[in-house]
Amino acid sequence: MAKIKKKGTSGQAKNFITRTQAVRKLQISLPDFRRLCIYKGIYPREPRNKKKASKTSTASTTFYYTKDIQYLLHEPIVNKFRDHKALAKKIARSLGRGEVGDAARLEKTAKPRISLDHIIKERYPTFVDALRDLDDALSLLFLFASLPSTSTVPPKTISLCQRLRLEFEHYLIVTHSLRKSFISIKGIYYQATIQGQDILWLVPHKFVQRMTGDVDFRIMGTFVEFYTTLLGFVNYRLYTSIGLVYPPRFDAKSDEKGGELSAFTLEGNGIIKDAEAERLTNGEMDQGQPSGRETVNAELQRHADELARAPEPTGSMEAEDQAMEDESGAGAMDKFEVQGEGADVLDQPRMSDTEAGLLFAPYSFFLSRETPRQPLEFLLRAYGCKRISWDEVLGDGAFTNDEYDPSITHQVVDRPPVLQPHLSDDFAPDHEAEASRPARGGRMPGRTYIQPQWVWDCINQGKLLRPDLYAPGATLPPHLSPWVKPTKTAYDPTLPLAEQESMVEAEQADLDEEEQQELDQLAAAQEDDDEPADHAEMLNGADDHGMDVAGADSDEPSDEADEFKGFGSDDAASLQDEAEEGTEGDSRGQHQKELEAEAAGVLFTESGADGKANRGARAGKGKADDLRKKAARRRKDEEEELERRKMMMSNKKRKLFDKMAYSNRQKDDEAAKLRGKRRKLERAKG
Numbered sequence: 001m002a003k004i005k006k007k008g009t010s011g012q013a014k015n016f017i018t019r020t021q022a023v024r025k026l027q028i029s030l031p032d033f034r035r036l037c038i039y040k041g042i043y044p045r046e047p048r049n050k051k052k053a054s055k056t057s058t059a060s061t062t063f064y065y066t067k068d069i070q071y072l073l074h075e076p077i078v079n080k081f082r083d084h085k086a087l088a089k090k091i092a093r094s095l096g097r098g099e100v101g102d103a104a105r106l107e108k109t110a111k112p113r114i115s116l117d118h119i120i121k122e123r124y125p126t127f128v129d130a131l132r133d134l135d136d137a138l139s140l141l142f143l144f145a146s147l148p149s150t151s152t153v154p155p156k157t158i159s160l161c162q163r164l165r166l167e168f169e170h171y172l173i174v175t176h177s178l179r180k181s182f183i184s185i186k187g188i189y190y191q192a193t194i195q196g197q198d199i200l201w202l203v204p205h206k207f208v209q210r211m212t213g214d215v216d217f218r219i220m221g222t223f224v225e226f227y228t229t230l231l232g233f234v235n236y237r238l239y240t241s242i243g244l245v246y247p248p249r250f251d252a253k254s255d256e257k258g259g260e261l262s263a264f265t266l267e268g269n270g271i272i273k274d275a276e277a278e279r280l281t282n283g284e285m286d287q288g289q290p291s292g293r294e295t296v297n298a299e300l301q302r303h304a305d306e307l308a309r310a311p312e313p314t315g316s317m318e319a320e321d322q323a324m325e326d327e328s329g330a331g332a333m334d335k336f337e338v339q340g341e342g343a344d345v346l347d348q349p350r351m352s353d354t355e356a357g358l359l360f361a362p363y364s365f366f367l368s369r370e371t372p373r374q375p376l377e378f379l380l381r382a383y384g385c386k387r388i389s390w391d392e393v394l395g396d397g398a399f400t401n402d403e404y405d406p407s408i409t410h411q412v413v414d415r416p417p418v419l420q421p422h423l424s425d426d427f428a429p430d431h432e433a434e435a436s437r438p439a440r441g442g443r444m445p446g447r448t449y450i451q452p453q454w455v456w457d458c459i460n461q462g463k464l465l466r467p468d469l470y471a472p473g474a475t476l477p478p479h480l481s482p483w484v485k486p487t488k489t490a491y492d493p494t495l496p497l498a499e500q501e502s503m504v505e506a507e508q509a510d511l512d513e514e515e516q517q518e519l520d521q522l523a524a525a526q527e528d529d530d531e532p533a534d535h536a537e538m539l540n541g542a543d544d545h546g547m548d549v550a551g552a553d554s555d556e557p558s559d560e561a562d563e564f565k566g567f568g569s570d571d572a573a574s575l576q577d578e579a580e581e582g583t584e585g586d587s588r589g590q591h592q593k594e595l596e597a598e599a600a601g602v603l604f605t606e607s608g609a610d611g612k613a614n615r616g617a618r619a620g621k622g623k624a625d626d627l628r629k630k631a632a633r634r635r636k637d638e639e640e641e642l643e644r645r646k647m648m649m650s651n652k653k654r655k656l657f658d659k660m661a662y663s664n665r666q667k668d669d670e671a672a673k674l675r676g677k678r679r680k681l682e683r684a685k686g
Helices: 019-026 030-040 050-054 066-072 076-097 100-109 117-123 127-132 134-144 155-175 217-241 252-256 274-279 298-309 315-327 353-357 373-382 432-436 453-461 503-541 569-600 608-646 651-685
Strands: 016-018 063-065 178-183 187-194 197-204 364-367 387-390 410-412 448-450
Touching: 016 019, 016 066, 019 030, 019 063, 019 066, 030 066, 030 076, 030 117, 030 217, 050 063, 063 066, 076 100, 117 217, 127 134, 127 197, 127 217, 134 155, 134 197, 134 217, 155 217, 155 373, 178 373, 178 453, 364 373, 373 387, 373 453
Parallel strands: 364 387, 364 410, 410 448
Antiparallel strands: 016 063, 178 187, 187 197
C-alpha cells in the first residue's frame, strides 16, 4: 500500500511561504526583513492559487519563494541585525538605570557596522551586470542629491550622493560617453554608452523640492544605501580602466562656492592630456602661458561676423544651400532615400562617436544667469567644449566671468531681446573701453546668441543646427524625444503638414475652410444690411445715450399727451396711403429686379450677392458630398476586402487582429486631431 502524502508537503504549499512565516523563521523584525530583502534582491512572488499556497482558508497577500528565505538564513547580515537588537536592549537598560554615559558609550563604540561589499559581488558577478542595473541607481541617487536635508534625509547622505554623481559625470566628460538627452516635465533624461551598455537615467529639475509625508523615506533610504555602494564600485572600476586615480582630489572651498564639477581635479598616469587637465581644474592655467581670452581664433570670429551680418535665409537661399551641398558630396556622407511607398526605411549614417564627442570643441560658450548652468555645463563639457563661462552669481569654476570677453563665440540666453534706448551725445561714455562695450543686456558683435534648446537638439541630431532658428525671442522648433521613432501614420511635428495628411483629409479641410469663409462673408453682409436700418432707427428715436428725444414744441406740459385717445380719421387715412405707396414701390423694385435677372439669363433668386453666395455654398457642398461618397465607397471596398481576408483566419488570430486594428484606429484618430490643431494654428498665423 502506497504511503499517504501529508497535506501541505508538496506543490505550491511547499514552494511558497508567507511573509509572516518568513519573519518568524529568520527571527528578525519586519523592518529588518524589508532591508534584508532589498539588499539581497528578493521580491514577493505571486502563486497561481493563493488558497493552496497559504495552507489556510484565508488567502494571504504576500508570498516568497521558500528557497529564497532558506537562502537568507545563511546571510551574515542577519547576525548583524541580531547584534543591533541586543545593543538596543543594553542601551535601553542603561537609560533605565540612569547611566547616560554608558548608553552614549555603547551607542558610539559597540554599534555594529553593516558592510554590503560581499552582497554587491554576489548580485553582480561581472562588471557588465552592474552596468545593466545602473539605470535605477543613477535616477535615485541624482534625486537624493537634489533634496533638502531633513530628519529623514540626513545631510551626510545627500553629500555622498552629490559626490558620487559628480564623479560619474567626470568619467562621462573624459570619455565622451554621453549620447542623447531630452528635456521633459519630469526632468532631464540622459543616455550614455559604457562598454557597449546603454544607460538611461532621469535627473530632476533644479527647483526647491517639497518633502511630503506620504513617502516612506526609510525604504528609499535602504535603496540609497545599497545604490551608493554599487555606484562606488562602478566609479572605481571606470576610473581605473582609463588610468585615473580614484577617488579624485576634492576642493571643499570651491564646492562651497558652487563649483560642483570644477571642485574635482582628476589625476592619472599620463593618459589625460595637459589641455584636458587644464579644463578640469576650474579653468586655471599657468601664468606663463597665454590664456584663451588672449588668443582669439580669427577664423571663428570672421565666420561669426558673417553670420551676424547675413540676412535671414529665404526659400531660394535654402535651395541654393541644398544645391551646394549636393554638388560638394565628396566628403559628405551618403543618405539612404526611400524609393517607393511601403519600402524599408534604413537608418541614416551618423558621425562616429569620436567626432560627435567633439561637437562643441572649437567654440567658447557663455551661460547667462537665467539659463540652467548645471545641465548645460555637463552637456557642453561632455561634447568637447573647454571654455565655458558664466556670471559669478552662478558659482565658481567658470573660464571667465567677463560677459564681454572677445573669445566667446556663443552665448546661451533664455529671455526675449530687449531694445536698448538710444543715448544722446551728452550721455556718451568718455572712455573708449566703455564705449566699445554694449549696455547690459545688449549684444556683442560677432557673437552667436542661441536659446538652451539648441544645445540639446544639436546633441540629439549629432550636428550643429542653424542658430537663427533658436535666436532669442524666436519660436523654437518642436523638442522631440530622441528615443521615439515616428511611425508611418503617426503625427510628426518636424514634417510639413502636406506630407503627412492624406489627399482626402486635405481636400476635406480645404472645403471646410471655404465653407467657413462663405459663412463669414454672409454674416458680414447681413451685418452691413442691418447697420443702416439700425442707424436710422437710432437717429429717429433716440439720442447718443439711448434715451428718447422730444421736440422743441413739447417743452411745456400738455394735457393732450396725458391720455391716448386713439387715431383720428385723418391720421388713419394718411397711414393707409403711406402703406399703399410703400407696397407699390416694393413691387415695382422687385419687378425691375426680375426683368434684369431674366435678361441676364439667371433666376431671380440666384442674382445678387446672396445668389452668388448660395451658388458657392451649393457648389462647395456638392464637392464635399462627392468627396464623402468617394471616401465612403473606398472605405466600404477596403472593409469588404478585409472581411474576406479575416474569414481565412482562426478565431484566436481574428481576435488579436481586431485588437490591433482598434489600437491603430485610436492612434490614427489622435494623429488626425493633432493635424487639425496644427492646421488651425497655421491658418491663424496667416
